[in-house]
Amino acid sequence: NDTILGESVKKRNDKLYKVMSVIATLELGFSHNSIDAFGDAYEYLIGMYAAAAGKSGGEYFTPQEVSHFMAQVVFYERKKANKVYDITCGSGSLVLQCERIGKDRILKGFYGQEINPTSYNLCRMNMILHEYQFYKF
Template identity: 50%
Template sequence: MPNNNQREELHRAIWSIADDLRGAVDGWDFKNYVLGTMFYRYISEDLTYYINQGEWDAGNTDFDYAKMSDDEAEEAREGLVNEKGYFILPSELFSNVCSRAEKDENLNETLEKVFRHIEESASGTESEADFSGLFDDFDVNSNKLGNTVAQRNKRLAKLLIGIRDMKLGSISDHDIDAFGDAYEYLMSMYASNAGKSGGEFFTPSQVSVLLTKLGTVGKTSINKVYEIKTRYLIQFNVA
């Protein structure tokens, strides 16, 4: 789980991005853009760390997958898909796309292509269901991002840079639980006024825990409660 400092940093960064995009993207769609970009960063860093660690352990301490050519990386595609469930070319890693974002006049097309390639990399494998349609809610051509391609790309670049600047440390220091925390924070920001019955699908964790405790008063043999609405599994000492 993210520690308190990471959680505070995460919330500040999300709020800052929301401030940049205020008036352009409504809360419900904004949530999808932030979570989609965060996940793109996560799987890029996770794959890079996995490959780099293997090379470093083998004595190649100067190796950096992000600096490899796409042609060289292609040779390892099949093995990596079998091991990790997906594949990302070095040029399409979050860090590399982000570094070019502000100067990429076709950033929307770049992201659309990258997301398609990530999903296609899992096609025909056991992980296909996990990646199919993964970025469907991330509409890079939405007029909500701007009326022109230039306006949309400017906001997409700000989004990428904002996610890049989240100080979460090395991929070895944080895990995917940060996304659960980000999701809860975003939902708490927008569920009440999402315009799509957002509150219907969101129960703040404090409420879930309170209801669970009330429902287990006097019980001594229960230590887990499944909250169906949010699919939370809550564990605590009832003694």
């Protein structure tokens, strides 16, 4: 309900619609580029928010470097994995890193759980922005 986007709900909706329409025309994901620009930008913003939030921000964010290292440990000398399961998935960065490292080696998909509804929704958004539809995780 902030007026920075417009004085009325209609003006705010119109402005958001215009922004989303432009974003929809951009080819930002892995399927179009060698980097996942939109998904990585989202993870960067989550990291910046977590840094600004202090201790409470750490409850849902693991830096990409840590997630990447953990994913390498999981797949060390492993040819196949039945599933990837993160019991405290937060923003989903570990699951995403496991997918990047072991993409063709994961047989039955990705799973995670999160008790905090805000963190759970961040994870869902992160997965969608990295082009994983809801039925894949």
